[in-house]
Amino acid sequence: MVESVPFWANWFVWRDAMIVSLLSASVLAYLGVWVNLKRAVYVPLALSQVSSVGVVFAYLCSSWLGIHPHDRHGCGILLDPAWMSLLFALLTAFWFAKSQDDSSLAVVVSYLLSSAAVLILGGFVRQDLHDLQTVLFGNAVLVDTAQIFYVGAAALITIFIHVLMVRRFLFVSFDPGAAGAAGLRVFRTEVTLYASIALMISVATRAIGALPAFGLMILPALTGLRLGRSMRLAFIFAVLTSTLSASLGYYVSFVLGFPTGASMVALAGLFYLGSRIVPRSG
């Protein structure tokens, strides 16, 4: 018998985590529609893994130099795991955009190498292993209040970029040849789109964890594309499904004691399976 935990009475426990989860879920789902349409579903997985190398690298350098990885003074600020993970993810996003025809190969290579690097380099880090694990894989249950700032800033930057460039992203993603002939800068546009994905996935992975970040990017977007008859509706359905999965998932995990990230992803998966019952639009 599971002991019921008063959810609403303990709002101060989950408030920050819920804000970060909902912010992450909505922007990740929006980006997920692009990722799915570009048939690049492994890109966020690889970016998330590469950004983990950035975190491990930051810890390793801090360890060698004898400074704390979260020290905000001197060169400590350059070795902040958040900045380092973002830098690694952005450089990899640049490589993915440049690879074009070989992009799936670039994704696989970066995923495999970064997975190996995290395991090998992680062994040399002297910091508390639990501390590193939390930074690497996040924790959707207990979120540091600072994460609201990080995720909020990343979400704002992403939204700003997309408000400016959404029509270019659409043309370049759908038909890069015609977009290039029309005078659009295809490579720059691709880099910007991948950079926005890298920014959000690296920040969200640190905040809520790798599984929910990846799951809430891919599954709700699939649901949105299944139900939406236009790009706008696909985005709306994706964001709604994602925020619903994140909030309900958190509630279920809180009340029933399930793992939080897994509950969010399981619900997003159920919504997607449910959407498959609906006849395909068009």
Next chain:
Amino acid sequence: MGETLVQLRGIRIGYDRPLLHPIHLELKRGEFWGMVGPNGAGKTTLARTVLGLLKPLAGRVERNGSKLRSSYTPQRHRLNPSYPLSAFDVVMMGRTAFLPLGRRPGPEDHGRAQEELTRLGMSSFSGSLFSSLSGGQQQRILLARALAADPDILVLDEPAEGMDLLGTSDILRFLRELNAAGRMAVLMISHHLDDVISTVDHLCFINQYSNTFEAGPVETMVSTANLSRLYRRSIETHTCAGKTHVHVQEG
């Protein structure tokens, strides 16, 4: 004939290694060019070089002014059908290059898109999903998108791909009428020799396997000797009721 829009001066096309000997070609406003050659001959590579999508490995591509506008309709099978885009959305893409960052399309852009849809007889399909349209209808939508960009150079890659007899005839007639207005240079890649010959006024033959590139007016290009050299098979041409037909000889 009109002003020169693009001039290829001794360019060598290809990705890593040159496919052919240096190419010289001049596209003028009002000209209608056809490009033919076997599969994998380098047709699309040359078209991409003309459009500036691919840098030549050697030589120069000279474009007449930086404001020259180009449009390209790719082979339909290269497009991802899972995008939930209406026919109108696709045509509106043609206006993207006119919009500053962050600006939404205005009434003028909507008007141009609607105008091109009507011109191609597709206005009643404006709200239909692009992916649900037939091959011929999709081709018309892509052509409407290309024209909505008011191009100086229009490059069409297999515009009649997957179309039936009537669809092919309609689209070629439209292209002839379009060219007659003399506002742009058209370059059409096609495998349908009979149709190309009866539609365009200039032809280029390309085949990287026989290191062949020749270009000129249709009447001087179409001959049994030239076509046989291009395809490395015995090909005959004959004229019937003013129209040239091409036959591949057996054996």
